[in-house]
Amino acid sequence: MLFFIEYMPEGVHLVIASREELPFPSARLHSRQLMIRLDTSDLRFTNREGEQFYRSCMALALPEQAAHEWVEKTEGWITTMKLAALSHRAEDDPSMLLRKFSGASHLIDQYLMEEVFVRQSEPIRHLLMDCSILKRMNAQLCRALTGFDDCQEQLEQLERARLFIVPLDNRKGWYRFHHLFAEFLYNRMLRTKPDRLPVLLEAAGEHCEAEGLLEEGLEYYLTGKLYKRAIGLLEEMTSQMVRMNTTVWLRSQLARIPEPTLLQHPFLYFSYIHLLLLHEEQAASVDRLLSYAEKHYEAAAREWTEESKNDFWASYYFNKMLYAALVLGDQHQVIHNMMLSKRYRPHGPRLIFARQSRFAGKPSIFKEHSGQLVNRPFLVSFLNQMIDTFEEAGLADSSLVCLAEGYYEYNEMDEAEQTIKRAIQSADVNNPMLLEMLFPSRLVLSRIQQARGLYDEAKETLRSARRELIDLGLATTLIYCDAERAWLDLCEGDASAVAEWMRMYRLTENDPVTASRLYEYQSLLRFLMFQERYEQAEELANKLAAFGRDPATGGESAELSLLLTPKETEILRLIAQRLTNKEISARLQIGYGTVRSHINNIYSKLEVRTRPEAIHKGESMGL
Template sequence: MTIPIVTTKLYMPPPRLKTVTRHRLIEQLNEGLNRKLTVISAPAGSGKTTLVSEWLASGDRPFAWISMDEGDNDPACFLTYLFTALQNIDPNIGAGIFPLLHSPQPLPLESMIATLLHEIIAVPNPFVLVFDDYHVLKTGPLDDAISFLLERMPPQIHLVIATREEPRLPIARLRVRNQLNEVRASDLRFTYSEAAEFLETVMGLELSPENIALLEARTEGWIAGLQLAALSMKEQIDVATYLRSFSGSHHFILDYMVEEVLTQQSASIQAFLLHTSILARLSGPLCDAIFGESGIDSGSGQEMLEFLERANLFIVPLDSERRWYRYHHLFADLLRQRLHQRFSSTTGEDECILAELHTRASIWYEDNGLEMEAFHHAVAANDTSRAARLVEGERMPLLFRGGVIPVRNWLESLSHEELDARPALWVMYASALLMTGQVTGVEPKLVAAEKALQGLKQDARSKDTLGHIAAIRATLAVSKHQSEDIMAEAKRALEYLHPDNLPVRTATTWSLGYAYHLQGNRIAASKAYQEALSNSEKIGHVVITMMATIGLAKLQEADNQLHMAAETYQHVRKLAGSPPLPAACEAHLGLARIFYEWNDLHKAEHHGQQSIQLARQLEQTDRVVATQVVLTRLKLAQGDVSGAAAMIANAEHVARKHGFIMQMPPIAEAQVLLLLQQDNLTAAARLAQKHDLPLLQARVLLAQGNTSAALAVLEPLLEQAEAKQLEDERLKIMLLLAVVLHAHGDQAKAAQMLKDALVIAEPGGFIRTFVDEGIPMKRLLCDAEVYGTMPRYREKLLAEWKEEEPKREGGNSNLPHHVDSLIEPLSERELEILQLIEKGLSNRDIAQQLFLALSTVKGHNRNIFDKLQVQRRTEAVARARQLGLL
């Protein structure tokens, strides 16, 4: 479901046939093209839009034009029109972004602007981008996004902003850098000669030089004032007396002259102007709908619009076919003011007439597929029921189609009584808050909805509302990984939601799949993900399509189907668009895990950093922490023990601060591996037991030399993994069990376990799972009993050690053939310390570099001397060189 485009917003108003060419201003605009930004800032009626359109029409530089309105305060709407406008310059700009703009996730504006700039660099020719009526943008993030655009703009683009107010942009900095071209109200005022040409050529008046000078002085060269004065003077006999009769500010001059202009029009023209002033844009059929069955006295709506254009009555065509128009903004404001004055009686009857006009406009817009405009007019009509129905939408709520900001603002304006009368609006309010990241305000709105529902008879509508409440609570529980809460709320939601409410049912089905996934029920999870994926593709719910696909990729990864999982994660990246939606962080995290397993540490780190960058755009998420755990393992693999320690410490701090309880076991697992690397077995054992990590407990027992206890842990663990069909866990346990069996003296059983593991691991291309077991695994792979099993795969794994060992900080894990002459081989840590001894480091220096206690280093020294059968450091180095260890 895409955001509807009002194409007239992207058309530059065509220059009038009769006009005054502003040579001095056009020359100023041309000179400003070598700067980044042109700001044309002046009050309404100063001729800003007319000047820009005449300048662009007189030149040969291509341009993209956007006429801003209130709806553009929604980031999705703003981006939709920005990318659509720029496709007039290059049709490839933003092609991948449109399916993502109705996402329920807050859109990362800066990353989208960054991608836009990257695409603009490929545009060969310079062009102009125009933001007309920029003052209607009141959203801080959009100002930040435009500032970001200005700061990084390539030379191909020149930005023009026409506004009534000073834009909230880094104007002073651009001015200092000579990157700003400024056109102000004083520049736009007509000079005497321009005023004379305008009054004679455009307005058809023959005035004396004295009267022209008087009129120019009275209006201060203000174009709107000149035009209104000219219109009102056409029926005046004594022009000089008339000109002396008005004075004061622009507002009072306009107020007076509009009244004069209106009184000169026929009753039917006046009625048309007043009644259609409620419209931001006008077309013939829409104007006909405003007047309803009574019709327009002086012809059709199209005929009236063409007449007003010929009469110069402040109407601006918006396309070359003259199908759409708008009134001059200030003229429209004054017409609306008089409309409200006319329909503001104490009886309320006239107010009903005004509401009826808005209702007719709303009906026409809805019938023509423009639900957003229909919603705005329903709100203006105070028709809460109609507005609520439009917000809910038939297939996709208006919230998901670029309307989250205006809908939320409308809901905020309603009283508690109005919301209580329609409990579904409380739920929509909660949904809007959830979508804009205001999570703390969600639950109170849901409670209010439930309270309002208590007094109502339960029917299909109220049941659907209860289902929507449960669905939102399931979504909140998903962010906290609370499987039982997700399960309970999701099942309740699916029980109550109407069968036709596909958007909410689809999101809830995904939540249910996620709960099954957390509980280890992978079959049920896969079924739920498949159903959510099928439905989301039907209704165009891109985010749920992404999340369901991610869920399936995780299941493939857990089933050891790494190549298939990588392809699925890459497909998610395509779905996420460019720049990607923040939810794509999960795909990058999955790819980081897979490339780590394939021992492509460079790509693993790249995807890990991408995951963190995207995850930081989300609120209340633990994905940054989850990625840091993976990157900690990567740093350990690179031998960067200090970097690993710093990263996992930061991950633990963030997890505790934000209550990310689900991340504590993975953090503890990485910490245990780090402690094992530092030979701190006591702390490792304590942490593994505290967090109930049996696989890590077995590793600690192995490091302590207690192979019997390690076997007692691993053998039942393997049976459980096989019973539950947890293929990923099964492979990890088998490899560790093979190492423990070998250390326990059961070489035959160890070899068979490794051969079985090789058969399982080869299709997925597993590498790090083997390499991370260290030298004992390398010895096992060299065992004669394993030699004939999967020879190519086995040789590939052995080759990885040659690439692996130089990565380790100060380590030398090569095991030369001479090592076999030792009574007992040196451990990997002992070889690492031996090389540092060769470099001349003291015991204290070694302890600091390897993050070990000094007593631990001395203990390793004694073991090294005993195994090499020497007494001193120099003898140890010499003996090691003789054996080929150094």
């Protein structure tokens, strides 16, 4: 064959189609440009090609997004793209096609069985079935599941045969199955050997745990409902999680463990509640989980030590304190629960304080947490308690910055400077909270320096902040940093930076103003005033002044979300439906006292005293 290729007559072209590697060396042919190779990646359909295929060849009027999702699900494999289309050709509603798509559909199953699976040797079929539970695999992991010593050779044989196995690195150490083939194998395992699944999942979890692949090990334990093994591994992993940005992943894993089982381990149970509190859309379930813990404490704590019981109540009241602060807005409950938590564990509760940075890129943490200034004694007390709690875990930076901002707003410059320098000095580049506190901390420090007349130092602080923002990929924050630098130059008589800022960011008084963009438009207003563009400045000033107010009445915003939390808005709607407090409690599955606290907050924010007044005010604001 090789001789024939090298000495083919002029004008002759040879096409070789094979699912396996060529049985002769081809590097020299490539180097002499005598050979063009089309591999799997070249034959895979792109989104655009898939869209054209469905429309032109299969006469399917798929929306563009749906066509792209079909291509991605099949990984551009034309055979399954066609089989899936054939199985749904009679569907009248194109929007339903993707929902009905399944890698285990009859036609695809039949093809994979007849053309692929039954043609393999028994050892290969054994390996394929056992390894169908794996998200990715290498020879050692396959050996742990199958007991075969030649797994590396088998994996390489599967790759050479192009048997729906994808190498994940150049060294051919890790592989994965094509998604549809993996679904076919796993569903076949469910039908033929369901009792073997827990055994395989436990073996996979044990191997990954032994190899330090803890997240993968945990996934296998939880999938197999091996909760005792999963909890043991989670407790081992917590020292790493404290300093990692793992909030979403960790919360999702804890949610898979039944509550009675999780409550036997208060450290993880209350860490789960804490993580839910950081995400407002899931905070509603916190009240139920706290009530469940209190109700089942006696049964759960029978064999606990006194220290474990103290840990339980310290974490319980700490989460109640956060719930009162973040959901209820009740300062009295905040202080009360904070003191109770401190009584049981003075140095703070044992919790996983992993989190995502919700305010990354904003110029202020303090103002993002609260739409208005709270009273000073409460602010200082609350934040100092938070600092004491988080400092042991090295996560107090954001609370320190928030406290420094508060001191600055109250014109207490010495306290503000001491606190912000403490925050900057303690900041850890490996801490995900750095993204949240970086610019607010530099901005506060710069403004303190300006207040003291140290303009050169203030400029250098902002220049350094700009470099750090770029290095950390926070380009969207540069608009705030550059606005502050331009204002500082302007105070010294240099107007060129203002003109450059307005040219670069192209904001105008005609732009729609939203809550997320108030900062930059406040800067624009100052710059318009300096340029004596009074008409434009007046238009923008009126827009900012009217922001959050009802243009028809001059009263509060027609958008309740500017005043009320989502939970308060939901309760106000139920009040408008004439539900009683007891009925609201049952409907939302929250405590009766929690409902009353929410209603008190609604009355306070809407400046009303009765239900009819609240309903009338809410309806006038677009409820």
